[in-house]
Amino acid sequence: MPTINYVLKDGTRRAIEVPNGTSVMLGAINNNLRGIDAECGGCCSCATCHVYVEESDMARLKPADAVEKELLEGVAAERKPTSRLSCQIDVTAALDGLTVYMPDRQS
Amino acid sequence: MAIGDILGELAVGIVAEAVSSAFDGGGGEKKPDIGDGLIIVGGSYAGAQIAATARDAGYTGRIRLVTAEAHPPYHRPPLSKAYLLGKAERDSLTIRGPAFYEQEKVELLLSTPIVAADRTNRTLTTSGGDTLKWDRLALATGARARTLPGTPDNVLTLRDLADADRLRDVASSAANVVVIGGGYIGLEAAASLSQLGKRVTVVEMQDRLLARAATPALAQFVADAHRARGVELLFGARDVGFDHDHGVLTGVRASDAAGRAHTLPADLAVVGIGVSPNTELAAMLGLAVDDGIRVDEFACCIDAASGVAVPEIVAAGDCTRHPSRWNPVQGMELRLESVQNATDQAKIAGATLAEGQAPKPYDAVPWFWSDQFDLKLQMVGLTGVPDVTVTRGDMASNRFSLFHFRGGALVGVDSVNKPADHMLARRLLATQTPVTPEQAADAAFDLRSTLPT
Ligand SMILES: Cc1cc2nc3c(=O)[nH]c(=O)nc-3n(C[C@H](O)[C@H](O)[C@H](O)COP(=O)(O)OP(=O)(O)OC[C@H]3O[C@@H](n4cnc5c(N)ncnc54)[C@H](O)[C@@H]3O)c2cc1C
Numbered sequence: 187m188p189t190i191n192y193v194l195k196d197g198t199r200r201a202i203e204v205p206n207g208t209s210v211m212l213g214a215i216n217n218n219l220r221g222i223d224a225e226c227g228g229c230c231s232c233a234t235c236h237v238y239v240e241e242s243d244m245a246r247l248k249p250a251d252a253v254e255k256e257l258l259e260g261v262a263a264e265r266k267p268t269s270r271l272s273c274q275i276d277v278t279a280a281l282d283g284l285t286v287y288m289p290d291r292q293s
Numbered sequence: 294m295a296i297g298d299i300l301g302e303l304a305v306g307i308v309a310e311a312v313s314s315a316f317d318g319g320g321g322e323k324k325p326d327i328g329d330g331l332i333i334v335g336g337s338y339a340g341a342q343i344a345a346t347a348r349d350a351g352y353t354g355r356i357r358l359v360t361a362e363a364h365p366p367y368h369r370p371p372l373s374k375a376y377l378l379g380k381a382e383r384d385s386l387t388i389r390g391p392a393f394y395e396q397e398k399v400e401l402l403l404s405t406p407i408v409a410a411d412r413t414n415r416t417l418t419t420s421g422g423d424t425l426k427w428d429r430l431a432l433a434t435g436a437r438a439r440t441l442p443g444t445p446d447n448v449l450t451l452r453d454l455a456d457a458d459r460l461r462d463v464a465s466s467a468a469n470v471v472v473i474g475g476g477y478i479g480l481e482a483a484a485s486l487s488q489l490g491k492r493v494t495v496v497e498m499q500d501r502l503l504a505r506a507a508t509p510a511l512a513q514f515v516a517d518a519h520r521a522r523g524v525e526l527l528f529g530a531r532d533v534g535f536d537h538d539h540g541v542l543t544g545v546r547a548s549d550a551a552g553r554a555h556t557l558p559a560d561l562a563v564v565g566i567g568v569s570p571n572t573e574l575a576a577m578l579g580l581a582v583d584d585g586i587r588v589d590e591f592a593c594c595i596d597a598a599s600g601v602a603v604p605e606i607v608a609a610g611d612c613t614r615h616p617s618r619w620n621p622v623q624g625m626e627l628r629l630e631s632v633q634n635a636t637d638q639a640k641i642a643g644a645t646l647a648e649g650q651a652p653k654p655y656d657a658v659p660w661f662w663s664d665q666f667d668l669k670l671q672m673v674g675l676t677g678v679p680d681v682t683v684t685r686g687d688m689a690s691n692r693f694s695l696f697h698f699r700g701g702a703l704v705g706v707d708s709v710n711k712p713a714d715h716m717l718a719r720r721l722l723a724t725q726t727p728v729t730p731e732q733a734a735d736a737a738f739d740l741r742s743t744l745p746t
């Protein structure tokens with residue numbers, strides 16, 4: 187199982203094994219990592235699953251599609267070039283070791 | 294307008310009178326704790342969020358989340374969308390994973406319907422006859438699908454996972470589907486079943502879709518979109534009936550607006566005619582109920598006899614009716630059926646339980662989404678009957694937003710495949726930023742520039 191590193195708001199780092207075929211969002215939800223709300227459950231409608239991806243990991247991700255890009259314009263915390271919606275990051279073996287940071291707020 | 298104002302004043306007047314005259318000890322002061330903590334009835338968005346917020350706000354007592362369903366809280370919106378299409382599986386629907394319940398010490402009592410409630414002794418009774426004691430109580434009982442009486446097999450409603458599994462099962466061998474009711478859930482089911490290759494007809498009693506929940510302009514666009522994608526629509530339906538063979542559905546009968554009778558062959562019918570709030574427990578507890586459990590802006594329930602808030606009992610989500618400045622009928626209490634409302638009101642309810650009163654009243658901008666075919670609909674604000682509507686973007690391209698104005702003020706925005714407009718509109722409404730119809734209609738004008746910095 188790929189390991190995803192989540193850096194929580196207080197700086198704590200949690201390395202979590204997340205099953206292939208799920209999402210970075212679900213990895214956080216299933217392990218009670220606070221900081222990702224995911225109100226729409228991954229429907230790509232709420233923008234409350236915002237994360238910052240480690241810059242050096244960005245190239246490993248499939249680029250955001252048009253809907254995700256538009257939703258990112260409305261995230262509650264600062265939008266950065268590394269901003270992504272974690273429900274749209276599908277976990278695969280290629281993402282083993284990915285690091286994401288929780289933003290200071292989701293709403 | 295005038296009637297709305299009068300009704301609004303009446304409602305306010307009644308509440309004010311109740312507060313000043315009748316204090317019989319039914320509400321008002323918080324009762325001392327006698328043991329066994331917080332019980333939350335209803336395991337869905339509101340229930341799970343009340344537990345989370347109560348813990349975050351410092352509540353250290355016992356928390357039990359009691360629900361009739363066999364599953365921990367899960368996301369319902371995919372049931373008519375990705376789950377029905379077979380694109381999402383059960384595991385992906387969890388609202389909070391097992392770690393949440395363990396770490397936050399929230400005891401989950403699944404398959405445990407509560408059948409009776411008592412405020413004097415502060416108890417609940419389960420269907421198995423057990424008595425549960427509480428100091429603080431949260432009602433997050435949601436709503437149930439309205440049904441039609443005496444229907445044959447394969448006439449289904451869609452509210453929970455068990456319904457969705459039954460629907461998936463029957464749909465797998467169905468060819469002809471009739472959806473009764475052109476609201477959001479009916480239309481989503483129609484879109485998904487059509488995408489699965491079924492022949493789908495939507496039978497609607499009104500003369501338009503989404504009569505309760507969308508502006509005519511959006512409803513017209515949605516109707517055109519469904520027809521263009523092969524769904525048939527029958528408006529003004531009367532005398533809806535079912536044909537069956539040994540109790541199994543074979544067809545749906547209805548007459549249309551012109552009085553012509555139709556018989557639609559059907560091996561599956563989905564009834565989407567709205568929901569009823571689950572208010573029975575609130576009524577047993579002597580709490581005010583009026584097509585919804587009445588709550589104040591801090592999510593406290595209200596004593597039915599005195600009209601005074603009951604600080605130890607809160608309610609949130611689809612089961613409630615609450616005061617809201619977003620209501621187009623000013624002064625009237627509002628019942629909403631949405632994830633946003635369940636989640637945001639539950640945050641207030643959880644904080645009220647933990648702290649005596651939430652730091653802020655419930656005031657979040659209402660928003661809602663619906664996915665149908667390739668269309669992502671996102672609605673924000675409660676538009677009522679707008680006096681001006683302008684289109685931003687191009688309707689023909691399926692990417693646009695309708696900006697609705699009442700009395701010169703922006704009151705709601707419906708977006709189709711324009712999530713950026715939707716996200717911006719939420720901020721415009723929340724901050725009450727003045728926007729003109731001209732600015733909204735001008736796609737070259739950057740609406741973000743109007744926001745306060
Ligand atoms: C198919 C479908 C699609 C939807 N799509 C969208 C969408 O796209 N966007 C959106 O915003 N909203 C959507 N909704 C609406 C949204 O799901 C509801 O607004 C939301 O679920 C309300 O949450 P709630 O916590 O208030 O109550 P509910 O979700 O209704 O849950 C109440 C729970 O309480 C339990 N319960 C009730 N009474 C008792 C009792 N006496 N004892 C024990 N347990 C009890 C019930 O079994 C249930 O589990 C959709 C709903 C459905 C059914």
Ligand code: FES
Nearest residue numbers: 228232233235273
């Ligand atoms: S969970 Fe809602 S957009 Fe990701």
